[in-house]
Amino acid sequence: MSARAVVTGLGVVSPNGLGLEEYWRNTLAGRSAVREVTRFDASSYPSRLAGEIDGFEAGEHLPGRLLPQTDRMTRLALVSADWALADAGVEPDDLPDYAAGVITASHSGGFEFGQHELKALWSKGGQYVSAYQSFAWFYAVNSGQISIRNKLRGPSSVVVSDQAGGLDAVAQARRQVRKGTSLVVSGGVDASLCSWGWVAQQAGGRLTTRHDPERAYVPFDAEASGHVPGEGGALLVVEDAEHARRRGAPRVYGEIAGHAATMDPRPGSDRAPGLRRAVELALADAGAAPGDVDVVFADAAAVPELDRIEAETLAEVFGPRGVPVTAPKTMTGRLYSGAAPLDLAAALLALRDGVIPPTVATRPAPSHALDLVTGAPRPARLRTALVLARGQGGFNSALVVRAAED
Amino acid sequence: MSRPDDRRVVITGIGVTAPGAIGTKNFWQLLTDGRTATRRISFFDPSPFRSQIAAEVDFDAELAGLTPQEIRRTDRAAQFAIVTAREAVEDSGLDLGALDPARTGVTIGSAVGATTGLDQEYRTVSDGGRLDVVDGTYAVPHLYNFLVPSSFATEVAWAVGAEGPSTVVSTGCTSGLDAVGYAAEVIRDGLADVMVAGATDAPISPITVACFDAIKATTARNDDPEHASRPFDASRNGFVLGEGCAVFVLERLDHARARGAHVYAEVAGYATRSNAFHMTGLRPDGREMAEAIRVALDEARLDADRVDYVNAHGSGTKQNDRHETAAFKASLGEHAYRTPVSSIKSMVGHSLGAIGSIEIAASALAMEHHVVPPTANLHTPDPECDLDYVPLTARDQLVDAVLSVGSGFGGFQSAVVLARPERSVR
Numbered sequence: 133m134s135a136r137a138v139v140t141g142l143g144v145v146s147p148n149g150l151g152l153e154e155y156w157r158n159t160l161a162g163r164s165a166v167r168e169v170t171r172f173d174a175s176s177y178p179s180r181l182a183g184e185i186d187g188f189e190a191g192e193h194l195p196g197r198l199l200p201q202t203d204r205m206t207r208l209a210l211v212s213a214d215w216a217l218a219d220a221g222v223e224p225d226d227l228p229d230y231a232a233g234v235i236t237a238s239h240s241g242g243f244e245f246g247q248h249e250l251k252a253l254w255s256k257g258g259q260y261v262s263a264y265q266s267f268a269w270f271y272a273v274n275s276g277q278i279s280i281r282n283k284l285r286g287p288s289s290v291v292v293s294d295q296a297g298g299l300d301a302v303a304q305a306r307r308q309v310r311k312g313t314s315l316v317v318s319g320g321v322d323a324s325l326c327s328w329g330w331v332a333q334q335a336g337g338r339l340t341t342r343h344d345p346e347r348a349y350v351p352f353d354a355e356a357s358g359h360v361p362g363e364g365g366a367l368l369v370v371e372d373a374e375h376a377r378r379r380g381a382p383r384v385y386g387e388i389a390g391h392a393a394t395m396d397p398r399p400g401s402d403r404a405p406g407l408r409r410a411v412e413l414a415l416a417d418a419g420a421a422p423g424d425v426d427v428v429f430a431d432a433a434a435v436p437e438l439d440r441i442e443a444e445t446l447a448e449v450f451g452p453r454g455v456p457v458t459a460p461k462t463m464t465g466r467l468y469s470g471a472a473p474l475d476l477a478a479a480l481l482a483l484r485d486g487v488i489p490p491t492v493a494t495r496p497a498p499s500h501a502l503d504l505v506t507g508a509p510r511p512a513r514l515r516t517a518l519v520l521a522r523g524q525g526g527f528n529s530a531l532v533v534r535a536a537e538d
Numbered sequence: 539m540s541r542p543d544d545r546r547v548v549i550t551g552i553g554v555t556a557p558g559a560i561g562t563k564n565f566w567q568l569l570t571d572g573r574t575a576t577r578r579i580s581f582f583d584p585s586p587f588r589s590q591i592a593a594e595v596d597f598d599a600e601l602a603g604l605t606p607q608e609i610r611r612t613d614r615a616a617q618f619a620i621v622t623a624r625e626a627v628e629d630s631g632l633d634l635g636a637l638d639p640a641r642t643g644v645t646i647g648s649a650v651g652a653t654t655g656l657d658q659e660y661r662t663v664s665d666g667g668r669l670d671v672v673d674g675t676y677a678v679p680h681l682y683n684f685l686v687p688s689s690f691a692t693e694v695a696w697a698v699g700a701e702g703p704s705t706v707v708s709t710g711c712t713s714g715l716d717a718v719g720y721a722a723e724v725i726r727d728g729l730a731d732v733m734v735a736g737a738t739d740a741p742i743s744p745i746t747v748a749c750f751d752a753i754k755a756t757t758a759r760n761d762d763p764e765h766a767s768r769p770f771d772a773s774r775n776g777f778v779l780g781e782g783c784a785v786f787v788l789e790r791l792d793h794a795r796a797r798g799a800h801v802y803a804e805v806a807g808y809a810t811r812s813n814a815f816h817m818t819g820l821r822p823d824g825r826e827m828a829e830a831i832r833v834a835l836d837e838a839r840l841d842a843d844r845v846d847y848v849n850a851h852g853s854g855t856k857q858n859d860r861h862e863t864a865a866f867k868a869s870l871g872e873h874a875y876r877t878p879v880s881s882i883k884s885m886v887g888h889s890l891g892a893i894g895s896i897e898i899a900a901s902a903l904a905m906e907h908h909v910v911p912p913t914a915n916l917h918t919p920d921p922e923c924d925l926d927y928v929p930l931t932a933r934d935q936l937v938d939a940v941l942s943v944g945s946g947f948g949g950f951q952s953a954v955v956l957a958r959p960e961r962s963v964r
Contacts, residue, residue: 273948277817292686292708
C-alpha cells in the first residue's frame with residue numbers, strides 16, 4: 133500500500149490576511165479585500181477592482197540580494213513557503229538529501245517583472261534588459277527559488293492548468309509522496325497585477341466590469357458578471373503520514389484523500405462538461421460516497437454559464453441543496469494558480485475548527501438549488517471537504533481532503 | 539519481478555517539428571546526416587543583439603494543415619504542438635474515434651509558453667514601450683491564450699479529442715523530459731490509457747535573445763552560424779537558441795499490444811532532482827543529475843552498463859558540458875567511457891523546454907534504426923570532456939536502451955530511460 137499524503141504545514145499570503153491565522157480570522161469574519169486597484173492606474177480600463185495584498189514588505193522577510201532578481205509573486209511565494217515549513221516544524225537542513233521537493237502551480241509567471249523588462253527592451257534597447265529576466269519571469273521560477281532557499285533537492289515540478297493548476301500541483305505532490313518522497317512544498321502563489329497583466333486578463337473575457345466592490349464578484353447570483361482578480365495564494369507542506377508521525381510533526385491538518393482532473397469537450401461538442409466526472413472520480417479515488425462530503429469549496433466562476441454547470445453538477449452528485457457550499461474567494465478575488473491552494477488551506481482550517489467560512493457579496497439565485505453558506509460562518513461537524521477548481525480552456529480539477537484521524 | 543504490462547508505458551507514435559526538418563522522417567535524416575540547422579536569425583533584424591544566431595523552423599501554419607481559426611487564436615508554439623500532435627497520432631495508428639475521450643489525456647511541456655506572442659503584443663499595447671499604462675485596444679483578442687500557456691494543452695486536447703487529465707508542465711529547459719515523465723506516471727497510476735505528451739517552444743524573439751545576451755549564455759559566434767553550436771568542443775562559448783516541438787503517443791503496453799501497435803520504446807525510467815544551488819549556475823560535480831540518472835535507471839531496473847547510448851543535454855555552454863560529463867562518470871562509472879554520448883543541440887540548437895522531447899524522439903529513433911546520431915562541430919574536445927561524444931558522423935550500432943538527460947534554469951536535473959519492453963530486467 134502506498135503512503136498516505138497529509139498536510140502538516142500551511143503558509144498563506146492572501147489579500148484579506150498575511151499569515152494563516154490572520155487570514156482565517158478575517159475570512160470567518162467575512163472581511164473582503166476587494167477594492168479599487170492601487171498598484172497601477174486602472175481608471176482607463178473597463179475592469180477596475182482587485183484583491184490586493186497590503187503591507188507586504190519583502191525586505192522584512194527575505195535577504196536583500198533576492199529582491200532585484202524576483203517578481204512580487206515570487207517574493208510572496210518564498211515567504212509563504214517559509215511560513216508553511218515553519219508551521220510544519222520542519223527544519224529543511226535536517227532532512228536527508230533528496231527527501232523533499234517543491235511542486236508549484238503557475239499561471240502567468242513573474243509578469244510584472246516581465247513588463248518592466250519588455251519596456252526596457254522596446255523603449256531603450258536589448259542591452260537594458262535585466263540579467264535576471266531569463267529566470268525571474270518564467271513559470272518555473274517559484275519552484276526553483278523555493279528549492280534553492282530551502283535546499284530541497286527532491287523531485288520538483290511546475291504545472292500550469294490555468295486556475296485549476298493549484299489542485300493539480302498538490303495531486304502531483306501526493307504522487308511523489310506515494311513514490312517515496314518524504315515531503316513536498318506544494319500549492320501556488322500568483323500575482324500579475326500590473327497594467328500589462330491586466331490587459332491580458334481582460335482579454336480572457338471573465339473579469340467583471342462592475343465597480344462596486346460590494347457587488348462585483350458575485351458567483352451564483354442572478355447578477356453574476358465575471359470575477360475580480362487578486363494576488364496571493366498558499367503553499368502547503370504535503371508529507372508522508374508516516375514521516376510526519378516519526379518526526380513528531382506538531383499537527384496534521386488533514387489527508388489529501390482523492391483527486392481527479394478532466395477536460396471539457398472541445399467547443400461545439402454536444403458532450404457533457406467534465407466537472408461532474410472530476411467530482412465523481414475524485415470521490416472514488418478517496419473511497420468516499422457523496423454523503424460523506426460535509427462541505428464543498430466551489431470554483432465559483434461568477435460567469436453565468438459556468439455557475440450553472442457547477443450548481444447543476446453539485447445538485448446531481450449531492451442532491452438539490454444536498455451539501456453546504458461556500459466560496460470564500462469572494463473576499464479575495466480569484467488568485468489564479470493561488471486560488472485553489474488557498475481554498476484548500478481554508479478547507480483544512482474548516483475541518484480543524486468545525487466551521488464553514490461564508491461567501492460574501494453574493495445573493496444566491498434560487499434557480500441554482502445550492503445550500504450556499506452566506507452571512508455568518510456556519511458551525512458544523514466536518515470530516516471531509518471537496519475543493520473544486522476550473523481553468524479557462526476546459527480544465528476541471530477536484531480534490532478531497534479528510535480530517536486527520538484523532 | 540518485472541512490472542505488469544498494465545503498469546508499463548510505451549511510445550507508439552512520434553511527431554517532430556524541428557529546425558531544418560518538419561516531420562519525424564526529415565528530422566532523423568538531418569540528424570544522421572550530421573547537418574546543422576543553425577543560421578543567422580531571419581525572424582527579425584538581430585544586428586542590435588550580441589548573439590545573432592538561432593535554429594529556426596521553416597514553418598507555414600497553413601501548409602502544415604492548421605485551420606484559419608486555429609492559426610488566429612494560437613501562438614507559434616501552440617501551432618507547433620497541434621501539428622506535431624497530429625503527426626504523432628497518425629504515426630501511432632490510433633483511431634481517435636474509437637478512443638475513450640475520458641481515458642485520454644494531454645501533457646505538454648513548455649519553458650516559456652507564448653513568449654514570442656507576448657513580446658509582439660506588448661510592443662503593440664505599449665506602443666513600442668512608450669506607455670506605462672498599456673492600451674489593449676489593438677491587442678489580439680485571444681491575448682489570454684498567450685498569458686497562460688496551459689492554452690497549449692487545451693489546443694492539443696481539442697485536436698485529439700482528449701477529455702482526461704491534461705496540463706502543461708513548465709520546468710524550464712527540462713520541461714520536455716518532465717512532461718513525458720509526468721504523462722507516464724499518469725498512465726501508471728491508472729488515470730488514463732493513452733497520453734498525448736511532448737513539448738513545444740518558439741522563443742526566438744527579441745526579449746528572449748536579449749535576456750540570454752544579458753548573461754552571455756548564448757554564443758556570439760556570429761560570423762559562422764552554421765558551426766556555432768559546438769557542444770563538448772574546446773572552442774564552445776554558449777548555446778544557440780532554437781525552437782521546435784516533439785509529441786508522442788504514450789500508452790499502456792497491454793493497450794498497445796491489444797491493438798497491434800508498433801512500439802518504439804518503453805518509457806522505462808524517469809526521475810528529476812534539483813540542485814538547490816543557483817537559478818542559472820551548476821555545481822561542477824553534477825551530483826544531482828547523477829542522482830536523477832541513478833533513480834531513473836533503478837526505476838527501469840536497468841544496470842548502468844546496459845545503457846547503449848546517452849543522449850546528452852550538451853548545450854554547448856562551458857559549465858554545462860563539464861557538469862554533465864561529471865554526472866555521467868558519477869552515475870555510470872567506467873561505462874561512461876565506453877558508451878557513446880552525443881548532443882543533437884549541435885544540429886538543431888537549444889529549444890528550451892521543447893528540446894527534451896525532441897531529444898527523446900531522437901533517442902527512440904536511435905533505438906528504432908540502431909544508429910547513434912552524432913555531435914556536429916566537434917573537432918577539438920575540451921580536455922575536461924573526455925568521453926566518446928560521437929564527433930561529426932552518425933554511428934551504426936545496436937541500441938536497445940538510451941539515457942536522455944536535461945538540465946535547466948531553476949536547478950532542475952532530469953533523466954529519462956528508454957528501453958525495449960521485451961528486455962530482460964534485473
